Amino acid sequence: MTIDRHATHPATTEHHEEIVQFVFRSAASSGLLDRARALLDAAPRELAESFEQAVRTSGLAS
Amino acid sequence: MPHKIVVTLHGIRTRGQWQKQITPYLARHGLIPYHLDYGFFGLVSFLVPWARASRVQWLRGELRDLMDRTGAKRVSLIAHSFGTWLALEVLEAENGNIRFDRVVLTGSIVRRDFPWGATLMRRRWIQALRNERATGDWVVRAAELFSRLAGPIAARAGASGALGFNTACPGVHDRSIDGGHSEVLNIANYDKWARFIAYPRLPDDHLRRVRMLVQQIRALAAQRLGVDADLVRANIFVPSANALRMIPGAWDNMTWAPEHDIELELDHGSTGRAFTDGTPFSIRRLGASWTAGVLPGPEQAKLNPRLQWVLSLPIGRIVTQDDFTKARDVVGVLNVDGLDSVPPLLQTPGDPTLKTLVFTLWASTEKIRESLALADTGEPLHDD
Numbered sequence: 001m002t003i004d005r006h007a008t009h010p011a012t013t014e015h016h017e018e019i020v021q022f023v024f025r026s027a028a029s030s031g032l033l034d035r036a037r038a039l040l041d042a043a044p045r046e047l048a049e050s051f052e053q054a055v056r057t058s059g060l061a062s
Numbered sequence: 063m064p065h066k067i068v069v070t071l072h073g074i075r076t077r078g079q080w081q082k083q084i085t086p087y088l089a090r091h092g093l094i095p096y097h098l099d100y101g102f103f104g105l106v107s108f109l110v111p112w113a114r115a116s117r118v119q120w121l122r123g124e125l126r127d128l129m130d131r132t133g134a135k136r137v138s139l140i141a142h143s144f145g146t147w148l149a150l151e152v153l154e155a156e157n158g159n160i161r162f163d164r165v166v167l168t169g170s171i172v173r174r175d176f177p178w179g180a181t182l183m184r185r186r187w188i189q190a191l192r193n194e195r196a197t198g199d200w201v202v203r204a205a206e207l208f209s210r211l212a213g214p215i216a217a218r219a220g221a222s223g224a225l226g227f228n229t230a231c232p233g234v235h236d237r238s239i240d241g242g243h244s245e246v247l248n249i250a251n252y253d254k255w256a257r258f259i260a261y262p263r264l265p266d267d268h269l270r271r272v273r274m275l276v277q278q279i280r281a282l283a284a285q286r287l288g289v290d291a292d293l294v295r296a297n298i299f300v301p302s303a304n305a306l307r308m309i310p311g312a313w314d315n316m317t318w319a320p321e322h323d324i325e326l327e328l329d330h331g332s333t334g335r336a337f338t339d340g341t342p343f344s345i346r347r348l349g350a351s352w353t354a355g356v357l358p359g360p361e362q363a364k365l366n367p368r369l370q371w372v373l374s375l376p377i378g379r380i381v382t383q384d385d386f387t388k389a390r391d392v393v394g395v396l397n398v399d400g401l402d403s404v405p406p407l408l409q410t411p412g413d414p415t416l417k418t419l420v421f422t423l424w425a426s427t428e429k430i431r432e433s434l435a436l437a438d439t440g441e442p443l444h445d446d
Binding site: 057058 | 345
């Protein structure tokens with residue numbers, strides 16, 4: 001899975017804030033799941049379980 | 063978030079003993095019961111059009127009076143049998159002047175083709191419905207049969223209390239038991255009805271789990287962004303009465319009290335965009351103030367003035383479709399935000415490290431989604 005792009009939308013006139021949209025593209029595995037799991041290595045068990053539940057139900061792992 | 067008023071309404075040939083029994087269950091979830099009693103209403107009276115009409119008028123008056131005196135914009139409702147019919151007749155007759163918050167129908171004789179899509183979804187006359195039916199309820203089947211046979215003089219009644227609605231849509235929750243007309247008024251259900259009506263206020267079991275996960279997500283974000291944890295906060299917004307509002311207590315380190323009452327339009331700011339688009343958004347302050355386009359003035363005034371950045375994660379079923387990963391059936395938004403300064407990593411939105419972190423935090427909301435989805439229908443937390 002690869003992350004495809006992000007979009008930046010500066011405010012139209014005063015440029016006081018920046019909104020970024022995170023878009024995740026799932027064409028092929030890019031190691032994102034592995035990196036995410038590594039990030040959760042030292043995290044509490046409940047958080048890692050919640051993540052794995054999302055992975056199971058989303059089709060991300062296939 | 064004000065405490066909700068729950069009107070209860072009994073059926074025919076009864077004075078509603080269950081209305082008294084349900085009071086402690088409602089109180090346990092911070093709800094204010096308001097029991098209505100229109101006296102003993104016999105089967106013969108139900109068959110007489112003017113007798114039914116007089117009860118509809120009575121209920122319109124009672125509800126208007128209640129809302130005038132309390133200032134409530136909506137009331138919730140638990141009704142049984144003829145009470146279900148009365149309530150929905152009032153809803154249609156008032157044409158939007160009286161609106162319900164969350165409604166529980168038990169032993170419903172409301173017609174099965176009631177236009178939920180229009181009243182609930184488009185016009186927002188009701189926020190959500192739980193139809194508690196009993197498959198062996200012959201009373202509601204008889205009401206439907208009579209309605210068909212008697213033609214124009216009959217009440218527009220149906221067997222929705224046995225067979226359900228054939229016009230169901232999102233926000234209409236159907237529950238069934240084996241049993242008859244009165245068995246649906248089972249004391250074992252009272253707590254679930256109270257939970258359903260209290261939403262988005264969370265009952266203790268869901269709140270404990272959600273708060274724990276919110277704390278853990280906040281801690282992980284602070285650690286990976288390299289920020290002092292005291293400067294990072296987290297909260298959850300869910301839709302309620304046409305706006306996004308924080309779930310009371312389902313937050314961490316939210317010590318600026320005015321923020322607890324912020325109301326966001328469904329597409330405002332990074333929270334609103336995450337809710338409507340189903341993808342994560344972040345927003346950061348670049349100058350001295352946020353632009354006026356982000357929030358309406360009164361809501362912006364509630365923000366902690368030290369707030370510098372927000373990361374908004376939609377809480378929904380994360381799915382991969384058409385090559386993109388998005389949240390579907392979004393039930394809310396988890397915001398992780400920060401005070402005083404913007405972490406360097408957040409200033410480089412294309413950085414793979416940031417994107418991995420955003421994805422990790424986002425996917426870690428799954429059990430929060432599960433709890434919110436259960437709480438929205440009144441169901442308790444299942445044992446893991």
